[in-house]
Amino acid sequence: MSSPKLTLVVAVALIDADNHILLAQRPEGKQLAGLWEFPGGKVEPGERPEETLIRELREELGITVKEPCLAPLTFASHAYESFHLLMPLYVCRRWDGFVQSLEGQALKWVKPQDLRSYPMPPADEPLIPFLVDLVAI
Numbered sequence: 297m298s299s300p301k302l303t304l305v306v307a308v309a310l311i312d313a314d315n316h317i318l319l320a321q322r323p324e325g326k327q328l329a330g331l332w333e334f335p336g337g338k339v340e341p342g343e344r345p346e347e348t349l350i351r352e353l354r355e356e357l358g359i360t361v362k363e364p365c366l367a368p369l370t371f372a373s374h375a376y377e378s379f380h381l382l383m384p385l386y387v388c389r390r391w392d393g394f395v396q397s398l399e400g401q402a403l404k405w406v407k408p409q410d411l412r413s414y415p416m417p418p419a420d421e422p423l424i425p426f427l428v429d430l431v432a433i
């Protein structure tokens with residue numbers, strides 16, 4: 297039996313001074329369109345996961361993040377039909393620049409306890425309690 301391809305995606309919960317977390321809406325025409333996700337993307341060959349995140353945050357949101365400001369929180373491991381997603385989730389509270397949507401995605405700053413009101417990819421749902429706990433501490 298062949299197992300589905302393992303895909304490494306990195307994502308980050310950006311947390312602002314009010315403890316709100318940034319969600320981005322997946323664009324129409326893509327897999328999981330319309331769902332709200334954490335910024336990030338696929339780790340390209342030759343990249344370290346942290347490099348991927350720093351690149352994606354610059355491309356998607358126009359912000360500059362330094363590697364020590366990325367703290368690992370937890371990970372998602374989820375079997376989609378055509379691939380298996382392994383997705384480390386980092387937390388970041390410090391960046392340079394202003395968050396803006398450079399790739400046309402809708403963005404929302406959301407209180408952790410409100411995350412469940414935003415439909416997310418199935419891989420993301422188990423991550424929510426980690427963020428609620430983190431911000432409650």
Ligand SMILES: Nc1nc2c([nH]c(=O)n2[C@H]2C[C@H](O)[C@@H](COP(=O)(O)OP(=O)(O)OP(=O)(O)O)O2)c(=O)[nH]1
Nearest residue numbers: 305307326327333334335336337338381417419420
């Ligand atoms: N960035 C991000 N991706 C997520 C999350 N949850 C989740 O299941 N994914 C999935 C959706 C995609 O299949 C994959 C992310 O890769 P991507 O952002 O490069 O995906 P894409 O569909 O836009 O890319 P592409 O294949 O068109 O290049 O991981 C999440 O919270 N953030």
